[in-house]
Amino acid sequence: MKKTAIIGGGASGLFCAIMLLQGNSANNVTIFEKMNRVGKKILATGNGRCNITNENADKIERFYGETPLFPKEILSEFTPKNLIDYLLKNGLLLRKENDKYYPFSEQAGTVLDFLRLKCESLGARILVDKKIENIKKSNNKFIIEGQEFENVVIACGGKSSPHLGSDGSGYELLKGFNHAITPLLPAITQIKTENQFTKQLKGIKADANVSIFVNQKLIREDFGQVLFADYGISGPPAFQLSAIAAKNYDKNCFLSLDFMPDFSTEQVKEQIYTAINNPITSPLKVENLLTLLLNKRLGQVIVKSCDININQNVYELSDKKITQIAERIKNFRLKVTGVNGFNNAQITYGGAKCNEFDSKTLESKFQKNLYSCGEILDVNGDCGGFNLQWAFASAFAVAKAINGENND
Ligand SMILES: Cc1cc2nc3c(=O)[nH]c(=O)nc-3n(C[C@H](O)[C@H](O)[C@H](O)COP(=O)(O)OP(=O)(O)OC[C@H]3O[C@@H](n4cnc5c(N)ncnc54)[C@H](O)[C@@H]3O)c2cc1C
Known part of the structure; x- marks a missing residue:
């Protein structure tokens, strides 16, 4: 009987436990969660509605990181369709809005209940209020809280929205096995701009095509509802462009808003x-x-x-x-002066260096039987269901590897 410890009871950790136990009922799975309950972040997703996936969430061009092609194989092994089929087969009804999927109940709590109850019914041991700060190795076993495990999955998320659990402590666990972490930036967050005009527009919402330029070069554009605020802009286009803003605000970086994109x-x-x-x-x-x-x-x-x-x-x-x-x-035009920090950000741009992990199994190249999944890796998706799809797809890959289906 294989004993597996999963550090972090978020989207990826819970799904990994389910896949491990469904794939092999002889597995023994323990989830260590630092908060007083699992999945707190899931409850906050999609404005409390949980945008669980997106029909385009297997498109590699919608994911970013130092090694942009790294997630390709994993995303194609467990696609949005695979996730949707799995959820529907197991009774979680969904609704679709444009390219995004939500639980039919429109409550993120439904998704958390689904994951938590599945874990419990399959026999996962969930230990809360357990922040793991070190993992020891002895006789080919990992020692966590005095208990021995054959496999460890680090599923601690990034460092955005730390009040929901992910405080960056997972990076320290990986550093303990010599893994490097790429520079970390808050992403899917509000963009700060020179506010002479945005202050006067505070509270106003307007559809616009928003382009971000760095040193006069157009980097990316996105259409959607912009919400003006004291500090700059919020809303889907701001979220989508925020990682570029975070990386470049100290250069000549500005936004150009087109309020009538269909007209010359x-x-x-x-x-x-x-x-x-x-x-x-x-x-x-x-x-x-x-x-x-x-x-x-x-x-x-x-x-x-x-x-x-x-x-x-x-x-x-x-x-x-x-x-x-x-x-x-x-x-x-609005000159970019920064972005709101990790406390407000939905995701962390950057993470554990992907090329130090196997791109099919997510096993560490430095430590056998050590795996990572979810946001802790340097895989960052667009706003709109992409990051949860990555959390689930990467968890699926790890579970499959531990269950021995990759031993070909
Ligand atoms: C407000 C908000 C809205 C969002 N909306 C969406 C959305 O609608 N759609 C979408 O696709 N994505 C959304 N995201 C992003 C998405 O929630 C994350 O990308 C996803 O949850 C990452 O899953 P994860 O399992 O890797 O990490 P997390 O969900 O962050 O889970 C990590 C877990 O590990 C625990 N943990 C951390 N360190 C330790 C430790 N040392 N020991 C023990 N436990 C530890 C944490 O407490 C946490 O429970 C949103 C994020 C936020 C903050």
Whole structure:
């Protein structure tokens, strides 16, 4: 009977336990969890709804890290479809919104209950309030809390949102086996910008195509709802671009927001003239110039950013000024000054160096029978179900390896 210790009772640790026990009922699995209950982070996912996976979460280009191709094989061995089929077969009904999947109940608690109850019914031993700070090796066995194990799985997550459990202590456990950790950055978080305009827009939501430039080069763009705040911007595009912002904010890094991505600058200009020249809808005062196009306050801030007095009559605006306004709607620039830190971040960008692990089994190349899965590795997915899919797929790979299915 193989004894396996899983350090960390989060998404990947719980799923790994299930896969180990379902694959071989003779397995003996103990989960050590530092918090007073397992899976606290799962409860916070997807705004409490748990965006459990994404139909594109097997696409390697949606994952990042120093070795970007590393997760390819593991993601293709356990795809979103495999996860969805497994959950449905086991009674967890899902609902789909665009490319994202949520539990049908729309409660993250459903996912945690599913994982926890499965673990319990399959006979996993769950020990809470057990923060593991060292793992000893003796006679080919690992010693944890005075107990012997043949296999150890480090599933401690990263260091983002430490109040939910993952405080970075897992990295220390891996360093104890000579593993290196890549530089760590908060990701899927809010972006801080120069706030002269965002302060005035605080609380406003607007759809925009957001592009991030570093040293004048377009690095990435994303469309979605932007939420303005005192410090800068939040919302899905900010989350998606935050790792790039974190890496580059000290360079010449700025965001360009396009509030009318389906219109050319010329078409935006035409729309403004249509409003001005229509005797019924003519805004008369510049403060109302963009009321028919955009959120009112956003329109006013855009006009003010062009150094135009908003109390002026619209007919006093030169064509040059109207062109400038149209251009500003298409390219509203915010200088990036940083990102909100690990306390607010959903994931950690960076982690244990992937090339020190087998890309099929996730076994350490330095220590036999030591495995890692989930966010602790330097595999970082986009916002939208990608990181949980990685947690589950990597847990599946480890369980399969321990169950001996990779001994070919
Ligand atoms: C607010 C928020 C919302 C999110 N929403 C989504 C979403 O909707 N979809 C999505 O795909 N991803 C989402 N994520 C990211 C996703 O939750 C994580 O990527 C995923 O949970 C990682 O799983 P994991 O098992 O590797 O780590 P975790 O889930 O962080 O679990 C690690 C566990 O290990 C325990 N632990 C840590 N150190 C030790 C130690 N030394 N000893 C014992 N136990 C230890 C921790 O307490 C924790 O329970 C979200 C994250 C946050 C913070």
